[in-house]
C-alpha cells in the first residue's frame with residue numbers, strides 16, 4: 351500500500367485536468383498569465399484573504415514574504431524546529447538567522463510559551479507552522495507578535511483550509527505562505543506555492559518580487575527573482591480547488607476511522623485536534639513506541655509510511671554553525687524519534703485503514 355496515491359485523484363478528475371492543460375497550450379499561457387490569475391482570485395477567496403500571489407514553490411513563497419518585509423542580514427526570525435527544513439531555510443536565504451523554538455507536546459505546533467525568551471533586539475518576525483494539518487496555537491502568538499512589534503508570517507504549507515476558531519489559517523498574520531507540492535492537500539502537477547495577504551503594498555511588492563523586481567515590463571525597481579507560477583500549475587490548481595472541501599472531509603473521515611481502530615493500542619498516540627479548530631489531516635501523524643521496528647514491520651507487510659521529520663532543524667548539519675546541542679529541544683527531539691505518518695489521502699478505504707491498524711496491533715502483540 352502506498353503512503354499516498356495521487357493517481358486515484360487524477361483519474362477521478364481526468365477530463366477536467368486534461369482539458370485545462372490543453373487550454374494552457376492552445377492559449378500559450380505558460381508563465382503566470384490568465385490561468386494563474388484565475389487561481390489566485392479563487393484561492394484568495396477560499397482562504398478569506400484580499401490577495402494571492404502565485405509563485406513556484408512554498409519555499410519561494412516564504413522567501414518572498416520575508417524579503418517583502420525587508421528582512422535580511424543582521425535580523426533574526428523565530429521558527430519552530432519541528433518543521434520541514436524549508437521554513438528556516440527561507441530565513442537563511444535572506445541572510446537573516448533562524449532562531450529555533452521547541453514544539454508543544456499535544457498538537458506539535460511551536461511552543462508559544464517559549465517564544466518570548468527568544469526575542470532579541472534583532473528579532474523581526476515569527477513564523478508559526480501549521481504542521482500536519484493542525485493549526486499552531488495562534489491567539490497567544492498573535493498577541494506576542496503585536497506586543498513585541500514583530501511581523502507574523504504563517505507557514506500554511508501543510509494546512510490548506512485549516513481553521514483556527516472561525517478563521518482560515520493564513521489570514522492571522524501579515525502574510526500566509528502555501529506550498530502546492532504534488533502531495534499536499536491541494537497539490538499541483540509540479541512545483542507551486544502562493545502568498546496570501548490583505549496588504550495592498552505588500553501585494554504589489556510580491557507581484558514584482560516574483561518577476562525580477564519589475565512593476566512594469568523591463569523596468570526593474572529592485573533585484574527580485576523569477577518566482578512566477580507556471581500556467582500549467584495555475585490551471586491544475588484551479589480545477590482542483592473546488593474539490594478541496596470534499597477531499598478534506600474524506601481525510602477527516604479517514605482520521606476518524608483510524609482513531610476508532612487504533613483505540614486500545616497503548617503504544618500509539620494518535621493525533622489530537624483542538625475542538626475549536628478544523629484539522630485537515632495533511633498527514634496522519636502518530637507517536638509510536640519502537641517506531642523504527644514498527645515501520646519496518648509495516649513495510650514488510652506492504653504498508654509504506656513516512657517520518658516527519660527524522661532530524662529536527664536545529665540538529666541539521668546545515669545549521670551546525672549555530673551550535674545547538676542535542677537535548678536543546680526535548681519535545682521536538684522526542685517527535686523525531688517516535689513520529690510516524692501512516693498512509694493518508696482522501697481515497698484511502700476503510701478496509702485499508704483496518705488492515706493498517708490490525709498490522710500495528712499484530713506488531714505490538716508479538717514485540
Ligand SMILES: Cc1ncc(COP(=O)(O)O)c(C=O)c1O
Nearest residue numbers: 407408409434436437507529531
Ligand atoms: C511546513 C513546510 N514549509 C515549507 C515547505 C516548502 O514547500 P515547497 O516544497 O513547495 O518548496 C513545505 C513543503 O514540504 C512544508 O511542508
